Structure formats: C-alpha cells, structure tokens
Amino acid sequence: MIIAVSSPDGKFSTEFSPRFGRCNFFIIIDTDTREWESKPNPAANARGGAGPQAVQFLSASGAEAAITGRYGPNAFTTLKAAGIRAYIADAGTPEELLDRFLAGTLEEVNAATGGELHH
Amino acid sequence: MKIAIASGKGGTGKTTIATAFAQALSRAEYSVSLLDCDVEGPNSHIFIQPEFDQFEDVNMLIPSVDDETCTGCGQCAEVCQFHAIVVIGGQTLVFPEMCHGCGSCTLICPEEAITEIPKRLGILEGGLSQEGIRFGHGILNIGEPMAVPVISKLKKWQDLMDAEVVLIDSPPGASCPVVESLRGADYIILVTEPTPFGLHDLRQAYKVTQELGIPAGVIINRDGIGDTGVEQYCEEVGLQIFMQIPLERKIGQGIAQGKSLLEIKPEYENRFLQLYLQIIEALSIVDRS
Amino acid sequence: MKQLVILSGKGGTGKTSVAAAFAHLLSLQNTPSKTVFADADVDAANLELVLSPSVISKEEFWGGSIAEIDSDDCTSCGICAEVCRFDAVIVKEDLYTVDPIACDGCAACVYQCPEEAISMKEQLAGEWYQSESLYGPLFHANLIPAQENSGKLVTLVKQQARLLALDEAKDLVLVDGPPGIGCPVISAASGADLALIVAEPTASGVHDMHRVLKTTAHFDVESLICINKADIYPEGTEAIEKFCQNEGIRVVGKIPFDLAVTESMVQGKPVTAYQADSPASLAIHDLWKEVMDVIQDLGA
Missing domain, CATH: 3.30.70.20 (Alpha-Beta Plaits)
Incomplete structure (x- = not known):
C-alpha cells in the first residue's frame, strides 16, 4: 500500500508537517517495503485550491492514504472523492508515523478537521 | 466628462483629491457624481457622507x-x-x-x-450627499479575490454615469482593477508624492494611461518632502503638473479625522474649479492635435 | 522556515519602509542573512529601491492567456460574442476581434467556436528577478502596466523565495505585501505563518485595517498590528489600540512620524541604516524584536 505523509523538509526522520495542502513535501511510502521518496508538493504556494490540487497530486502518485495534522473542507472532500483515506497525527516523523500506521494506532478521520483553512 | 483619479502607489491622496474635486464642482453647481472604485478599501464615503438609499448585490x-x-x-x-x-x-x-x-x-x-x-462577490451602495454629489461605491466581500466584476457593475449605474462630470476614485496599482476603473475615462489625474517610491509608481501608472490611450496630468501631494525626481520626470515626458499640495500637519491631521480637504483648507475650492477648466483646456489641445 | 507577510489594507502606510528596516536589522543579527526577501507588490515594486539589489537572474513572466480570433477561419457567426461574459469580443462591420484588456482568459469562446477559429495566446505579463541585496537574497518582479494576473506573479515570486529558503536552510521568508484585500493580497498572504499589519491612525487607515484583519482571519493567518505615524492623530491611535484590545489582537509597535523615513528613502536606504537613532528607527527596532519573538514562539 502507498501512503503519503506531509513534510516540511522532505526528510524521513525529521518531524512531519501538520499542514496538508500547503506542506512543502510529501513523503510517499510503500508500506510493504518501507521504501520512500520525497516529492515537492506542487500546490505548496497555490493561490487557491491548494487542498484539492495536493490531493490530485497524491492521487496521481498512487497514494491510498494520507497522514497530516489537519484537513480543510476542500481537501477532505477531494480525498473522499479520490478514495484516499485520511489520517491525522499530532506529532512524529514520517518513519514513526509509518510504524503507527502499520500498527493501526493512527486516527482515521471522516470529516474535515481544520475548519476554513482552504481558499 | 469622465475624470479618473489614479496612482500607482497607495496612500498618495487619491481620495483626498477626488472628494475635494467633487465638492468644489458641486458647490459651483455642476451636476457631479463620484464613483469610488477602490472596492477593496473604499474610503471616499467617509469624506462625502452620502445618504445611502440604493443598494445592489454583485453576483x-x-x-x-x-x-x-x-x-x-x-x-x-x-x-x-x-x-x-x-x-x-x-x-x-x-x-x-x-x-x-x-x-x-x-x-x-x-x-x-x-x-x-x-x-x-460584493455589494454596491449609492446615494446623494448633502452637497448634492451623486455618490456610489462598491464593497468587495472579505476573502473574495475578484474585484473587477464589482467595479464594472458600479460603472454601469447609469444615473451616476449620466452626470455632467463623473469623477472616478481608482484603486492603487497598475493591474486589472485599475484598468477596469480607468476604462472609458476622458482624462486621468495621477496623484503622486515627490519621493523615489512615488516616482517609480508614477511611471507605472503613466504607462497604464498610455496603454489605454487616455491623456493624463499630475497632482503632487505632500510637496516639500523627498526630492525633485517627480518634477524632472514630468518635464521629461511632458506631463502637466496641475497642483502641488504641501505637506502640512494641519492637512494630515484633518484628513486623519475624516475631514475633507475643503473643510480644512477652503481656499482649495477655487483651485479645484481651476483644475476643471485646465483639464477642459488640456483636452481641447488634444482634440486639436 | 517561517513566512512573515507585511500587509496594510490601505496603501502608503509604510509597509515597504518597515520591510526594508527589518531586512537591515535581520542582516545585522546574522551574517550571512538567514532570511529571503520577497517583494509581493508587483504593481508597484518599491523594496528594490531601498535594498540596493544586484540582479543575478532575470526571467520573463508569461501570465494568463487571452483569446485570439483567426480572421481567415472566422465566419462572423457571433457565437463567441454571445458566450463571452466579459464583453471582450469586439464586432466591427462583421469583423470579430478580442479586446485583450477585457479578455479574462476563460477560453469559453475557444471551445464554443464551431469553426475552431479561436486560440489562446500566452501573454508576456512581466519579469521577475533573483537579486543579491545588501541584506540577503531578494526576489522581486515588475508587472507590465495594465497586465492581468498580478496574483499569479505574486505567487511565483513567493514560490521562488521559498524554494531558495528551503535549499539554503534559511529561517525566514519576509514578504512585503501589496495594498488592498483582493487577489494579489490573497496570494501574498497564502501560506504565511504570521502577518504584520501596518496601520495608520486615520479615518481611512482604520477602516481598511478592519478589512485586512477580517481577510487574514478568513484565511486563518495570525495577525499583529503596528501603528505607523502614531503621533499624527493620537485619538486615532487610541481607537486602534482599544479595538485591538477588544478583539484580542496584539499591537506590537508604534512608530512616530519622522522625516528621517522619507530622507532615507531618498538616499535609497532602510531608515535604520540611514539614521539608527532617529525616533522611527528606534521604534522599528523594538517592533522588530517583538515580531521576531512571536515568530520564534510559533509552532512548526
């Protein structure tokens, strides 16, 4: 399974980014092999619609789940439509979050958590 | 006659000039309207104090x-x-x-x-001031990026556009909302301050007027601060300087309190009537050439 | 890395003077500077006038596209004019053309033309530059006057600043924003961690400060207020302070009216570099320390 973790610096072992649509990087991880790659988020500085654009990027990258701090309503709606599952965390590195994902201890959300963050 | 008041740089005194101009013309019994097209930050109403009785949504x-x-x-x-x-x-x-x-x-x-x-996207409000100025402005909704449709709808308010003299208070800058405000004007007054920032932005605004093919002249506000760069530039490119309003604490304080320039300095009434005649003269020269 | 944007609502309140002084003070704190500067007022880019930049690279900015009708293929059926909601199709004696200033670039006419006679043409809308300024890297741009898409150019300038900041592990991107609350302001404030709003104690300044505060709140950007020319109308300053207290917004500085600010601009220098002990410089120094403390306390 392919999952994506938002990241400020594109690294596997430093703190993740709680921002979704406007994070600087996504760490795309294959949960079977633990292989990962870092991809710059093309929506990081989008004037509007960063959430949906980030989701389209993740969808094209084959991600089936996303892990971040919070989701705006637009991002969440788009994730749902794309069939990408949404998980949240307070803290952790992508590496730690992968372990928590595999252990089934990450919180999956079924509604937007970030209020009106989008535009 | 449609006269727009514009500037590249913000805060140079567009609204001060536009409202004083409208009051002077109105007192001289011209039929005058003022449209505040700075829909992101409309402030002319503070100085004109119209009784709003006309409202319209912009959708x-x-x-x-x-x-x-x-x-x-x-x-x-x-x-x-x-x-x-x-x-x-x-x-x-x-x-x-x-x-x-x-x-x-x-x-x-x-x-x-x-x-x-x-x-x-926003709303339009219109009404008459005590002095008989027909006034209208647009207010862009918070968080809404698109100012242009609000401006273009305001400019379609026919009873405002039908006045003998239509004054348009433009937003600052040199891009789409400014272009939308200035389109269709017969003459543009560029307001600037005599500083390097003022000069840089005057050049930008002057290029917009050239792009639109509308003749323009300059008013220098806060004269006495800064340097002579603006005057030199105007001479170089042949821009007429109509008025130089000095930097005076009394003016600054009065404007801060929401008083119009004519309230603070009644002697400007005549200068703005002169300005109108000068613009007519400038336009007749353009026509002849 | 944090992003600080300087805004005002009303123009001419002193955004650029504050931004330039911050640039100078930041460079005194760290050499080489750990900040990247971005001038996001592309309609009236003035930061370059006081940071003495030397341009390292210059790129064209191709903005939005506009429609163009090929008169050879056009049969004057009029469908383009019917579908255009921006009154951009001009008809003169059966000759159809597009007014490039009115065209919004939506391409509705392109898809509706039965003859496929309309195509979109990209427009050269400006230039953007990467420069090395006296106080660190500066990204800035010039929009060609009367062009569209200033918001898009703002986004581009910021993105470049941000990429360099990431590459070179800088701490801060300082964005000097445009006036207003519309498209380019939204672009400038997008993704910011903190906004410093330069207010002015005048009737117009207060009115516009309210609008820009509502805008930053709408986009969930935390805001601080500083009051420039605070002594020209003390009652206005008090009103702003009272308002901010009620709303729970911090006033982090008050800058007095000081002719040294204009003099420094004429000299092409930040006021703190021109006259470090002038009243405005001292006030901006205190303001800067307050703002940096807030930034340091922000979470990741």
Missing part, C-alpha cells in the same frame, strides 16, 4: 453539478482554465472560490448536468 454565476445526470466525463474540468472544477474518482467537485464565472463548463457539458447559481 457571479457559479456551476452546480447534478450528480444524477453527471457521467464524470471530465470535459468541464478540462475546459476550466482556473482549476475550479475537479473530476476525481468519478465525482465532479466544484470549488467556487476559484471560479471566474465564465460559464464555459456549463456550455461544454454534454449531459446538461450543470446549472448555474449566483454567488455574491
């Missing part, structure tokens, strides 16, 4: 997709130049804040699954 039509009829073909997303429609996982999602209201998606949909619903 834009945005798409609404009927999920039953939609086949998820994606043509709407393909034609949208603004990423306002996304088709993902067979669903069609609309993001109104990105939409320009062009209607292209509705026209292209082969299933006729898209209808359009109005979204409010």
